[in-house]
Amino acid sequence: MAQIYAFAxxxxxxxxxxxxVHLAILAHQLGFNTLLVDLDQQGSATFLVTGDGSRHHTLDGTVLDIWDPLKRAPLQESPIFGFDFLQASIGLDRVDRDFNAALAALKRLHLLESGSGPYDVVVIDCPPAPNTRQLAPLFVANVHALPVTPDALGTQGLKSMVSLSLGDVLPINEDLKVRILINRLKANSTKNKAIADNILKSLPEFTFPYILFDREDVRSALRIGKPYWEVCRDQAQKTAWYQLFLALLESTPIPDIGTEVPEPENADAILDTQFSARGGPAAPGGGSPAAPAGGNMPTAGGDPEVAEPEDGEVTHDTYIPDDDDGEEASAQIGEDDGEETSGEADSQDDILDQLSREAEGGTE
Ligand SMILES: Nc1ncnc2c1ncn2[C@@H]1O[C@H](COP(=O)(O)OP(=O)(O)OP(=O)(O)O)[C@@H](O)[C@H]1O
Ligand SMILES: [Mg+2]
Structure with a gap:
């Protein structure tokens, strides 16, 4: 059975x-049989993996076909990245009225096979609306990957998404793990940093300490068909991007390989090329970034395993989560991003208590 990651x-x-798309790239690079499923009628993932911005302007040969048990899933291979995908359709919203039909359709993903056998990893890109195509994937997923931007708007819905997964979905889909991915941190924003720290401190069980910065070249990397860790010029972010996706893959042990995730064959080459091209040092330890040690989740607030900058490297972008005990925590999850962010952050216990209360009262 495939391990399903729903980005919602x-x-x-x-x-x-x-x-x-980055998770699918890494899974494919590591040798997992990988499928990306685009459930967003905007077709952004379909565009990124094909280079064709109007590819989703059709009802035929799209992911809609998995709603019909008599049809074969129209699997395609990305000409850019090499993994398989089920493309989006502008007509996807027509399936939103029937939740049970969506569940039945998405359950098929666990059993799909490519020419080379069953998929190991299935990545679902969900639309940005609280509709059937955002909710149903959580009921079939092993991991709810929850990207969040560390700002007021980005974090407003975080708590409700976490309590949706833990409160409403987990009692039914007992396999589900929630993994919060902090993305687009603006390096010059102290408020962004305070909110990121607070998410890490409030929800350490669910949050990876590899923080992804907002960088112009993230967009251009995918446009030239590369994951960001292959083009990023600063060591700390290169490592953070790679480690985050490696940790995400490790968060659900893959049956064929157990908990041991192999080193990517080309990681040394990737890192060495980047640094020799810029006359910089080799990657830490002379090779690829190591997988996070010790269990499925790294510990928040501890060593983020982001390399220290060498002399002459960019330092203003190097972000290390604060390691204090939070006496100055200045931004609460979901709070309004007023100019002054004062007040005590919810303690983790408070949040988890609340989540478990919600879990007890969760709907079927
Ligand atoms: N770390 C980053 N740094 C800079 N730009 C980023 C970063 N992550 C994403 N982006 C850019 O932000 C924009 C939104 O990203 P993306 O489309 O992945 O978000 P999304 O959550 O899928 O959006 P939607 O809700 O519309 O589907 C894109 O232009 C993308 O290239
Ligand atoms: Mg999107």
Missing amino acids: NQKGGVGKTTLS
Whole structure:
């Protein structure tokens, strides 16, 4: 059975598509049989993996076909990245009225096979609306990958998305793990940093300490068919991007390989090329970034395993989560992003208590 990762957040523009494509790229590079499923009628993921911005302007040969048990899933291979995908359709919203039909359709994803056998990893890019195509994937997924931007708007819905997954979905889909991915941190924003720290401190069980910065060249990397860790020029972010997706793949053990995720064959080459091209140092340890040590989740607030900058490297973009005990926590999850962000952050216990209360009262 495939491991299914659903990238879902009702907030738009947080990086669902960008990060789901990156996860599919890494899974494919690591040798997993990988399928990307574009459930957004905007077709952004379809565009990124084909280079064709109008590819989704059709009802035929799209992911809609998995709603029909008599049809074969119209699997295609990305000419850019090499993994398989089910493309979007502008007509996808027609399936939103029937939740049970969506569940039945998406359950098929666990059983799909390519020419080379069953898929190991299925990545679903969900639309930015609290509709059937955002909710149903959570009921079939192993991992709810929840990208969030560390600003007021980005975090407003975070708590409700986490409690949706833990409160409403988990009692039914007991396999589900929630993994929060902090993306688009603006390096010069102290408020962004305070909110990111607060998310890490409030929800450490669910949050990776690899923070992705808002960088212009993220967009251009995918446009030239490369994951960001292959083009990023600063060591700390290169490592953070790579480690985040590696950790995400590790968060659900893949049956064929257990918990051991192999080193990518070309990681040394990727990193060495980047640095020799810029006359910089080799990657830390002379090779590819190591997988996070110790269990499925890294510990928040601890060593983010982001390399220290060498002399002469960019330092203003190097972000290390604060390691204090939070006495100055200045931004609450979901709070309004007023100019002054004061007040005590919810303690983790408060949040988890609240989540478990919501879980107990969760709807079927
Ligand atoms: N870390 C980043 N740095 C800079 N730009 C980014 C980063 N992550 C995503 N982006 C850009 O932000 C925009 C929104 O990203 P993306 O489309 O992945 O978000 P989304 O959550 O899928 O949006 P939607 O809700 O519309 O589907 C895109 O132009 C993307 O290239
Ligand atoms: Mg998107």
